[in-house]
Amino acid sequence: MEKALRDKKAICFFVLPALLWFAFIALVPILQSAYYSLLKWDGMTASVFFGSRNYLEMITDKLFLKSVLNSLIIAGASVFIQLPLAMLLALILHSGVKGEGAYRTIYFIPVIISSTIIAQLFMKVYHPSYGMLNNVLDAIGLGQFRNEWLANADVAMGALLLPIIWQYIGYHMLLYYSAAKSISPEIFDAARVDGATGRQIAFNITIPQILPMIKASVIFAVVGSLKAFDLVYVLTRGGPLHATEVPTTLMYNEIFVKNRYGYASAIAIFIIVECLVLTLVVEKIFKKLQD
């Protein structure tokens, strides 16, 4: 094995097909987008070289800045609300409740439902006249909190966050749960013999042990939030009045309504760079934590 790993030619040979394929479907399109982002182009007729003007327009566009802020809010909510909830569920399941397997499956169901269906579902929940949310509020005597959830610019962002957080809790829970399962049981036994409480075990053993998995899940959550599109698009289309606009919905609009391929490519490149930068930041933070 060691010999095989030392054979760089063999490594090259076996990695090459996957590398070529990856280059073909990922790297080349990204580079193409980077090139398009320097053009003024409608996707049809001849393009004009535009240099950095798309980027200059982008960073001075209030709507774009707002969309970036919104995507950061989604990322923040994912990391600070979704992940702790997922962790809580994972710890409870891991502590051995009755029906562990059934809960595990139930919490995972939203992950496998298509985002479009979840969005349609929540459109019905939030519907101003016959929506479940308003009717439940009426029924429990909180009628004054009735709202036009997706039509009111002040609450739409919150209404959007709920399904986004809800959808992937099961996914992160499963990541934590399986990581916790892989910790050697003797450690827990030893801790119990020493008289550690469940909370002490969770904070001093389980969480530190699964830190690498937490790092991975934070990265998934952040990157996933920054490129969130399907739920937002179906649920609100970035509205009402751009209150829930994120860079991806803005990009979609620029291409497919306004026919501005160049500018939309600039947004795409921004999203890629933003994801890379935040991934690096998360890596740095966790490196500090692990030390």
Next chain:
Amino acid sequence: MKINCKSIVSLLAAATLLLSLCACGTSSGTNTNANGAAPAQQAANENIELSIWHIWPDSTNETNKIITGFAEQYQKENPHVKINLDATQQDEYQQRKLKVAAATGSQGDIFYTWAPGYSRQFIDAGAVLPLDDYFAEDKTYDRMLDGVMDYFMFDGKAYGIPCKNWAGVMFCNTELFEKYNVEYPETWDQLLTAVKTFRSEGLTPMAMGGKDAWHIGMYHNAIALRTAGVQYCNDALQGLASLDTPEIVESARLMKELSDAGAFMDGTLGVTYDEAQMEFFMGLVPMYYSGNWTSGDVDSDDNDVKGLIKVMPMPTVSGGKGDATTHLGGVAEGFMVNSNTKHPDEAVKLAIALTEYMSQKCYIIGDGLPAWKMDVDESEVSPTLIEIKKIINDASGFVLAWDTFLEGAAIDAHYNLLQALIGGTVTPEEFAQQMEEANKAQKSQE
């Protein structure tokens, strides 16, 4: 290192081989085209394939059946022609597939499209075949209704073949009007009274889903037609006149007035058009301004409003320049022929036959009003559609929905402004002013 180089070289060789294979694949495709320019008679003996791109993928859909039936019949009558139907769901087709394909000229030989704003980009890119010579030879114009080609003329040349006409009307639920003893609105004041009466009875007076901005546009554009008149709207949308006029401001003000009077569902900006129209179909909402395509639905057994529908034009506005004989609508949909088609003569012949056939059949199923002269047994036609046809028989003019007239960024601006108007973040004055700026900016790019 040496072997590394070797492997790279052999890899390159393999890649070249692969590429050349692909290249062969495409070039053998075009080889059959070697004598594409041959006279039509000679071509008639040769077996050819033509593709038709359309937007009705659901095989239970009536329009899908019309096109499929047409293709079978046509292939029987013209055994040398093989027709490939390629159907894509409308939004996907209109927003993405056709745009992407037309960028490389690889759309179908005959493709469904929308005039005049949307197709302008394809014409400018040279992806569409001009049809004047074919029309002259075929005497096509003699069989079309007057004025239907207006929006398919680009820079003085005919680029498409219209297959149906449309018109917007107010659908009224007679049961609710009679129950609450409300007058059918013919003027703006009557409309406002009706809205307020229904509102006080706890009903949503009009069905509108503002999450789909074009649905707000249906109402607003029809009102603008009443305040500014047909001629002015058409001129202004083409950039020949300003959209920032007192009449357009007035149209936005009236739209806002309607909204403030509670005409639309609370939270309309969060509701899609099909959620909104469903409440009309369920008989919960008394008024719905929509196009003739809704007549098939309101006459359907599936909906509770069957037999309860009265259609009427958008109410007139006092002091407005458009009277009740002018309507939102016009001939905007039809087929165009790909300029890269291998068999232009056969493709145009097929496209003309298809549109003429569709014009008749779509009228019978209630999908559109005719664009061609024809004799139809009206007992087969949806009763509401016949009523709509009666209304537009003495029409003095049409204006297309603005979003089919405008292009690119101006459409986006229109959508944003409509929603902002309902949401109260722009004033009617700003609406008109920003519409004019957006339209001017878009036109000046061309």
